[in-house]
Amino acid sequence: MDGQGVPDVVVIGAGVVGAACAYYLSRAGLTVTVLDRGGVSGGTTGAGEGNILVSDKPPGPELQIALRSNELWRALGRQLEGIELEVKGGLVVTESQEQQEALRAFASGQAGVTATEVTDVRDYEPHLAPDLAGGMFYPQDMQVQPMLAAAQLLRASGATVRLGVTVTSIEPGRVVTDAGVIAAGAIVNAAGVWAGQLGDVPVLPRRGFILVTSRQPELVRHKVYAASYVAAVESDAADLQTSPVIEGTKAGSILIGSSRERVGFDAAMSLPVLRLLAAGAVRLFPVLKQVRLIRAYKGFRPYTLDHLPIIGADPRVPGLYHACGHEGAGVGLAPITGKLIADQITGSPTDVDLSPFRPERFHVQL
Amino acid sequence: MRYDVVVIGAGPAGLAAATTAARFGRSVALLDAATRPGGQFWRHRAADTGAGHRDWATFAALRDQLSGVDYRPGSRVWFVEPGFTVHLEGGERFAGARLVLATGAYDRSFPFPGWDLPGVVTAGAAQALLKGQGVPIGKRVVVAGSGPFLLPVAAGLARAGVRVPAVIEAASPLGYLRGVPPLGKVAEAAAYLAQLARHRIPYRTRRVVSAAHGDGRVTAVTVSGPGGQRVIECDALAIGYGFTPQVELAIAAGCETRLDGDGSLVVQVEDGQSTSVPGVYAAGEVTGVGGAELSLVEGRLAGLAATGQPLPLALLRRRSALRRFAAVLARVHRTPPWAGRCDEQTVLCRCEGVTVDAVNRSVRQLGVVDGRGAKLMTRVGMGWCQGRVCGAAACQLVAAGAGREVSRDDLLAFGTRPIAQPVTLAELAE
Numbered sequence: 001m002d003g004q005g006v007p008d009v010v011v012i013g014a015g016v017v018g019a020a021c022a023y024y025l026s027r028a029g030l031t032v033t034v035l036d037r038g039g040v041s042g043g044t045t046g047a048g049e050g051n052i053l054v055s056d057k058p059p060g061p062e063l064q065i066a067l068r069s070n071e072l073w074r075a076l077g078r079q080l081e082g083i084e085l086e087v088k089g090g091l092v093v094t095e096s097q098e099q100q101e102a103l104r105a106f107a108s109g110q111a112g113v114t115a116t117e118v119t120d121v122r123d124y125e126p127h128l129a130p131d132l133a134g135g136m137f138y139p140q141d142m143q144v145q146p147m148l149a150a151a152q153l154l155r156a157s158g159a160t161v162r163l164g165v166t167v168t169s170i171e172p173g174r175v176v177t178d179a180g181v182i183a184a185g186a187i188v189n190a191a192g193v194w195a196g197q198l199g200d201v202p203v204l205p206r207r208g209f210i211l212v213t214s215r216q217p218e219l220v221r222h223k224v225y226a227a228s229y230v231a232a233v234e235s236d237a238a239d240l241q242t243s244p245v246i247e248g249t250k251a252g253s254i255l256i257g258s259s260r261e262r263v264g265f266d267a268a269m270s271l272p273v274l275r276l277l278a279a280g281a282v283r284l285f286p287v288l289k290q291v292r293l294i295r296a297y298k299g300f301r302p303y304t305l306d307h308l309p310i311i312g313a314d315p316r317v318p319g320l321y322h323a324c325g326h327e328g329a330g331v332g333l334a335p336i337t338g339k340l341i342a343d344q345i346t347g348s349p350t351d352v353d354l355s356p357f358r359p360e361r362f363h364v365q366l
Numbered sequence: 367m368r369y370d371v372v373v374i375g376a377g378p379a380g381l382a383a384a385t386t387a388a389r390f391g392r393s394v395a396l397l398d399a400a401t402r403p404g405g406q407f408w409r410h411r412a413a414d415t416g417a418g419h420r421d422w423a424t425f426a427a428l429r430d431q432l433s434g435v436d437y438r439p440g441s442r443v444w445f446v447e448p449g450f451t452v453h454l455e456g457g458e459r460f461a462g463a464r465l466v467l468a469t470g471a472y473d474r475s476f477p478f479p480g481w482d483l484p485g486v487v488t489a490g491a492a493q494a495l496l497k498g499q500g501v502p503i504g505k506r507v508v509v510a511g512s513g514p515f516l517l518p519v520a521a522g523l524a525r526a527g528v529r530v531p532a533v534i535e536a537a538s539p540l541g542y543l544r545g546v547p548p549l550g551k552v553a554e555a556a557a558y559l560a561q562l563a564r565h566r567i568p569y570r571t572r573r574v575v576s577a578a579h580g581d582g583r584v585t586a587v588t589v590s591g592p593g594g595q596r597v598i599e600c601d602a603l604a605i606g607y608g609f610t611p612q613v614e615l616a617i618a619a620g621c622e623t624r625l626d627g628d629g630s631l632v633v634q635v636e637d638g639q640s641t642s643v644p645g646v647y648a649a650g651e652v653t654g655v656g657g658a659e660l661s662l663v664e665g666r667l668a669g670l671a672a673t674g675q676p677l678p679l680a681l682l683r684r685r686s687a688l689r690r691f692a693a694v695l696a697r698v699h700r701t702p703p704w705a706g707r708c709d710e711q712t713v714l715c716r717c718e719g720v721t722v723d724a725v726n727r728s729v730r731q732l733g734v735v736d737g738r739g740a741k742l743m744t745r746v747g748m749g750w751c752q753g754r755v756c757g758a759a760a761c762q763l764v765a766a767g768a769g770r771e772v773s774r775d776d777l778l779a780f781g782t783r784p785i786a787q788p789v790t791l792a793e794l795a796e
């Protein structure tokens with residue numbers, strides 16, 4: 001693409017969601033220009049992790065699209081170079097028989113999700129604490145390097161990517177930027193946690209911290225998390241929720257999460273939260289006690305009040321589509337989001353019921 | 367434990383700040399990772415009596431005044447919380463109503479083929495080894511890089527009986543004299559040059575070490591300059607392109623930073639060394655590289671300001687004069703652009719094994735526009751040293767690739783280390 005003329009679609013945001021939109025739109029034969037005020041993956045995509053999970057989703061519309069996205073990621077893993085996609089599986093561990101029963105009941109309701117009950121979790125993860133009650137193994141769960149994934153999706157899309165361009169407002173048929181007005185047939189708002197201000201949709205930040213250890217020999221093989229994680233994800237409480245989530249990476253470091261707080265865009269490191277994350281990690285993996293933390297970072301998950309992403313046309317502004325509000329699952333849900341947006345813009349039928357994700361579902365509250 | 371003032375760093379700046387605050391009756395804690403006071407400038411051995419050190423009398427006086435200070439050697443600070451609570455490795459905490467950050471600087475490096483060979487060390491490391499343990503880094507040592515610091519390093523090695531075949535300086539420092547400098551400083555440089563002459567050490571300007579050679583250990587270096595290339599045999603290379611201030615604790619405390627004349631990220635301070643965070647002061651190289659005397663002056667100012675004393679005009683004037691001279695040096699020794707002439711296959715980030723080429727490609731192909739992007743896409747600066755060694759060079763590459771100068775944000779991406787020292791998860795979990 002030469003960047004000349006009016007592109008069919010302008011995508012705002014070069015995070016993993018915007019990149020996936022560009023990819024599927026281009027594949028549908030449309031010309032695409034992607035704009036970002038920073039570089040590729042400079043937003044939440046560069047401040048989170050790369051789990052592609054079905055295990056943590058309760059039955060409902062999000063699970064439905066997560067399963068579809070899981071398949072799309074597998075295909076992308078074969079098509080794209082260097083995105084570090086690993087089908088490693090997820091292990092959810094429980095601390096009591098009561099929890100184990102609750103997890104079993106939860107899993108039995110997840111249609112389409114493969115789950116194997118595990119009695120000795122150390123068969124899967126030899127370094128787990130010996131006193132855990134049990135768990136459930138989810139072979140469909142995967143991991144990807146989200147920053148590289150966004151970059152490779154953009155490369156493969158062939159879209160025109162304009163970095164260092166800030167969009168100041170969206171109007172029908174055009175976006176106003178600090179580098180001039182850019183006309184477009186359609187506009188996709190994939191500005192992540194900042195999509196709310198730009199597109200007048202209720203997307204808010206939910207802060208999370210991640211601890212990173214020095215490189216280790218393989219201590220943690222799968223993505224491992226405590227059963228309490230699902231409750232924390234689904235929680236509506238504004239105050240701090242933490243629940244241990246641990247995974248190794250290709251580079252050898254171990255990533256430790258997870259925390260959720262609604263504190264606006266407060267960027268300060270909170271030592272009490274870091275302490276809770278460390279405590280959760282050594283509780284599950286005592287072997288990590290003597291492992292050194294070398295780094296910690298934070299990111300802001302783009303969340304909505306019903307914890308579902310906003311995907312689809314905005315009835316108020318002709319030609320504007322939203323693809324935002326994926327909270328802690330934007331990496332996992334990026335391909336299906338891009339696919340659904342492309343289907344909508346090209347007028348192709350979608351085989352997913354989009355109504356739970358409609359932007360206007362919040363309008364009554366406005 | 368709660369103190370009126372907690373000072374981090376016991377180099378010239380921190381020693382001056384702590385002893386000054388104590389003189390006005392304040393309770394002061396002085397924390398430093400090293401086992402002895404003095405920082406880099408007065409790094410010494412237990413039995414040292416000052417031979418070969420400069421201004422030792424000043425140090426001895428400061429050391430005597432430490433009796434009025436709760437001085438804690440061997441204290442590594444890994445976290446600073448608002449308010450202020452300072453966390454040491456091992457679990458100890460120090461609370462202070464005021465905080466003085468005097469964390470100094472470390473060597474700035476620019477990679478070249480062979481820079482990871484044993485025997486290739488930073489100029490500061492060679493100096494630290496000599497001063498701290500009395501051990502010269504080799505028998506035949508090339509000293510290279512840029513900046514006035516190369517002179518004392520070469521002179522010190524020569525005094526210790528080491529053969530220094532050449533001092534290789536990238537800039538042409540005769541420009542010093544054009545910048546209205548305080549006389550003492552020029553005299554100091556002249557004295558070092560005289561020492562080099564006495565030891566018959568050639569001082570070669572506008573030249574760089576472009577490669578180090580050797581099998582298992584450096585045995586020679588290639589020097590490139592206007593007259594072409596030349597190979598010099600040696601068993602060690604001490605190389606440094608100035609210093610990078612240690613700003614991570616200041617950033618963690620929320621202090622505003624700025625880009626200094628030498629291209630480093632430094633803490634922004636006002637006259638009394640106050641930072642943008644009320645109650646936090648910064649003194650010495652952390653506010654801009656300028657030598658030990660400037661660090662001392664700033665430390666005194668910080669000690670006075672942190673105890674609410676008036677700031678003597680003479681001290682403020684001295685600070686300005688020394689800062690002006692530092693600015694001249696920074697201009698003269700401004701590192702020649704390295705990004706355009708580095709070898710693509712050289713490993714830039716040794717912790718994570720990232721090559722120059724990988725960073726260049728991330729700019730060309732992966733949508734990297736800044737320092738942070740390079741980290742995210744290539745892992746440069748993500749390893750054990752957290753970009754302390756490769757940060758300056760990585761920022762230059764990215765900026766050159768994007769066709770602009772290195773920015774404050776580029777450097778912030780590498781200088782932001784909320785966890786200032788690696789800490790075990792067990793300790794953090796407590």
Ligand SMILES: Cc1cc2nc3c(=O)[nH]c(=O)nc-3n(C[C@H](O)[C@H](O)[C@H](O)COP(=O)(O)OP(=O)(O)OC[C@H]3O[C@@H](n4cnc5c(N)ncnc54)[C@H](O)[C@@H]3O)c2cc1C
Binds near residue numbers: 051209301
């Ligand atoms: C700690 C943490 C852990 C996480 N772990 C996971 C996980 O394991 N799995 C998972 O699936 N998800 C995870 N997430 C969530 C995931 O990171 C996000 O849902 C996802 O990255 C959102 O992608 P995005 O493309 O929508 O947003 P972003 O990556 O934030 O991209 C939005 C882009 O829009 C740009 N932009 C904004 N405003 C403008 C403007 N006005 N003009 C131009 N450009 C603009 C920004 O610069 C940014 O690059 C985690 C998040 C956090 C914080």
Ligand SMILES: Cc1cc2nc3c(=O)[nH]c(=O)nc-3n(C[C@H](O)[C@H](O)[C@H](O)COP(=O)(O)OP(=O)(O)OC[C@H]3O[C@@H](n4cnc5c(N)ncnc54)[C@H](O)[C@@H]3O)c2cc1C
Binds near residue numbers: 515
């Ligand atoms: C390796 C090296 C050698 C040098 N040698 C010389 C020399 O021989 N002659 C010369 O003129 N100049 C030398 N310099 C330049 C020198 O830095 C200054 O001239 C002077 O020492 C600066 O004083 P300062 O007080 O600002 O910092 P420094 O003297 O660097 O003191 C900073 C102190 O802070 C401590 N510190 C930093 N971070 C932490 C932390 N997280 N926790 C606890 N303590 C911490 C360090 O241990 C150090 O003692 C050297 C610089 C370096 C990096």
